[in-house]
Amino acid sequence: MFRNILLLFENDNILAEALVYVRELAIRTDAAVTLLILVPMSFTGHTLIGPRRSLVQDIEIRMGKCLSESLQPFIQSGIEVNSALKIGDPAEELMKFLADHPPFQSLVWGSDRQLPDSGRKPGRHWISKVLGNLECSLLTVSKRGLE
Amino acid sequence: MTPCIVIIDDETITLKQLRRILEKEGYQVSTFSNPRRALEHIEKESCHVVISDIRMPSMSGMTLMTLVKARCPGTEVILITGYASLDGAIEATREGAFYYLEKPFTPDQVRERVRQALEQSLIKEHSTSSIPRWPRNAGGPVIIGESVKIREIVSTIRQIGPTECNVLITGDSGSGKELAARAIHGTSLRRKGPFVAFNCSALTEPLMDNELFGHEKGAFTGADNRSKGFLETADTGTLFLDEIGEMPPSMQAKLLRVLQEGELIRVGGNRPVPIDVRIVSATAVNMKEAVNQGVFRKDLYFRINVVNIKLPGLSELKQDIPLLSYHILNRLNGRRGTQVNAISEKAMALLCDYAFPGNVRELENILERAAALCKHETIRVCDLPPDLIELELQTYKIPDEHLLTLSELEQDYIAHLLKITGGVRTRTAEILGIDRASLWRKMKKYSLS
Numbered sequence: 001m002f003r004n005i006l007l008l009f010e011n012d013n014i015l016a017e018a019l020v021y022v023r024e025l026a027i028r029t030d031a032a033v034t035l036l037i038l039v040p041m042s043f044t045g046h047t048l049i050g051p052r053r054s055l056v057q058d059i060e061i062r063m064g065k066c067l068s069e070s071l072q073p074f075i076q077s078g079i080e081v082n083s084a085l086k087i088g089d090p091a092e093e094l095m096k097f098l099a100d101h102p103p104f105q106s107l108v109w110g111s112d113r114q115l116p117d118s119g120r121k122p123g124r125h126w127i128s129k130v131l132g133n134l135e136c137s138l139l140t141v142s143k144r145g146l147e
Numbered sequence: 148m149t150p151c152i153v154i155i156d157d158e159t160i161t162l163k164q165l166r167r168i169l170e171k172e173g174y175q176v177s178t179f180s181n182p183r184r185a186l187e188h189i190e191k192e193s194c195h196v197v198i199s200d201i202r203m204p205s206m207s208g209m210t211l212m213t214l215v216k217a218r219c220p221g222t223e224v225i226l227i228t229g230y231a232s233l234d235g236a237i238e239a240t241r242e243g244a245f246y247y248l249e250k251p252f253t254p255d256q257v258r259e260r261v262r263q264a265l266e267q268s269l270i271k272e273h274s275t276s277s278i279p280r281w282p283r284n285a286g287g288p289v290i291i292g293e294s295v296k297i298r299e300i301v302s303t304i305r306q307i308g309p310t311e312c313n314v315l316i317t318g319d320s321g322s323g324k325e326l327a328a329r330a331i332h333g334t335s336l337r338r339k340g341p342f343v344a345f346n347c348s349a350l351t352e353p354l355m356d357n358e359l360f361g362h363e364k365g366a367f368t369g370a371d372n373r374s375k376g377f378l379e380t381a382d383t384g385t386l387f388l389d390e391i392g393e394m395p396p397s398m399q400a401k402l403l404r405v406l407q408e409g410e411l412i413r414v415g416g417n418r419p420v421p422i423d424v425r426i427v428s429a430t431a432v433n434m435k436e437a438v439n440q441g442v443f444r445k446d447l448y449f450r451i452n453v454v455n456i457k458l459p460g461l462s463e464l465k466q467d468i469p470l471l472s473y474h475i476l477n478r479l480n481g482r483r484g485t486q487v488n489a490i491s492e493k494a495m496a497l498l499c500d501y502a503f504p505g506n507v508r509e510l511e512n513i514l515e516r517a518a519a520l521c522k523h524e525t526i527r528v529c530d531l532p533p534d535l536i537e538l539e540l541q542t543y544k545i546p547d548e549h550l551l552t553l554s555e556l557e558q559d560y561i562a563h564l565l566k567i568t569g570g571v572r573t574r575t576a577e578i579l580g581i582d583r584a585s586l587w588r589k590m591k592k593y594s595l596s
């Protein structure tokens with residue numbers, strides 16, 4: 001196994017097309033897939049997690065369910081698949097995650113929330129902060145328009 | 148070379164009309180009213196594109212097309228008819244026609260279709276004849292591509308091949324690093340020696356030690372005989388170390404000694420064994436960063452990176468995709484016994500449009516699947532994976548900063564000054580260095596109140 005694909009989600013916004021594409025790509029390239037959900041949450045000003053513990057627990061339950069459902073098509077296709085959930089500053093959490101794991105050869109954006117396009121000012125989305133530091137280019141998936 | 152076009156029609160007017168249109172484009176045109184004469188001509192001279200009427204007294208256009216394809220598979224056939232029907236068009240394209248042109252046609256239509264057919268024919272010609280540009284007698288594999296980047300890589304390999312320097316090949320997974328390494332070996336003076344490939348990320352440290360350096364008899368339980376490692380096996384040849392960035396630090400130190408001293412010590416041994424091996428390494432990781440982080444030894448990095456070859460991903464070689472695809476198809480036909488020898492225009496457009504994160508390996512997989520599923524000689528859109536047809540993949544880039552035009556800047560600045568002067572026009576005009584009337588005109592132009 002020489003290829004690892006990282007499928008990134010923001011919250012529980014999961015784009016079905018991205019799941020389909022990554023599954024097919026993994027089959028074609030004999031790759032392992034890691035699903036990573038990043039949940040933006042600010043802990044600024046909180047020295048203890050206490051007040052936010054129940055909220056974090058709620059998120060963990062909801063996202064765990066979401067991850068479990070998303071993993072099924074990969075497992076059924078016999079693809080090696082892992083999953084992770086990170087809560088906090090998404091840009092920081094993503095960089096920490098990448099540093100802790102072997103290099104990924106493909107990074108795919110799996111949320112249905114659109115990344116900023118050329119019509120909007122850059123920098124609004126956290127991904128633009130880390131784009132230059134990613135180990136490979138970030139791919140976005142969309143449904144092809146009818147001709 | 149001037150592209151050759153053969154036109155066959157029983158109507159002399161059509162022949163003259165088509166000849167006039169195409170000769171103006173600079174093509175070498177031959178016209179025939181008798182299909183059999185045309186076939187004899189094609190057999191002798193060969194041609195790139197055939198334009199033929201479907202209904203002719205002595206032979207139908209469909210039969211002619213079958214005979215042309217049997218004699219010259221690379222020739223594209225455009226069928227023309229005055230009795231167009233959907234069924235006829237479907238049947239013609241299914242049988243291998245490049246296009247089904249309906250009479251009356253405009254000169255532009257003819258020019259465009261012939262241009263497209265010529266492109267397809269030339270791609271096929273390249274894929275079967277001119278691709279093996281690599282000197283085969285030198286034993287090197289074929290590196291496919293006509294793009295500037297590929298030409299540069301081929302030129303570098305040819306230049307460094309005969310030298311003895313160690314080479315580091317960098318590039319994404321699936322971009323053909325081992326192929327490049329084999330090409331270097333094939334052009335080197337060591338080409339008669341062995342080429343041994345070893346993956347540094349596939350084994351644990353003790354196993355890697357044993358596999359690379361070999362062992363002496365009795366070195367460990369079960370070591371009944373002396374065994375040569377990959378380094379010794381590659382003696383007088385080339386050792387290709389794939390994923391060298393993953394090599395553990397202790398192995399890096401041992402490899403450095405081999406490179407410096409030209410000798411190795413087998414596991415469990417104490418006698419140095421002289422070896423003469425050229426190291427070609429490859430990695431997908433950023434080695435400079437690995438050196439800076441202390442993960443990879445700096446001295447070893449400089450030893451293996453005498454020359455660096457960076458292989459581009461397939462997404463950077465879009466113009467080479469048709470050539471590569473036909474090369475892969477030819478290879479598949481030979482290996483799997485398939486008879487697929489063409490890719491439809493639409494299918495090729497889809498392939499060229501795709502980002503190929505898996506690089507050439509992914510293209511191979513897609514074509515192998517398509518060739519297996521294909522029921523005809525041509526791969527069509529329906530033979531490609533559904534995700535390629537239905538989904539669009541894009542590489543995300545940070546959008547360019549929105550740059551303002553001069554009038555947008557002027558509008559913003561006037562609005563800003565009006566705000567800070569509390570809407571006092573005299574003061575605003577003073578700051579701007581213009582009179583009140585000019586300010587009023589600008590405010591009206593930009594709809595500023």
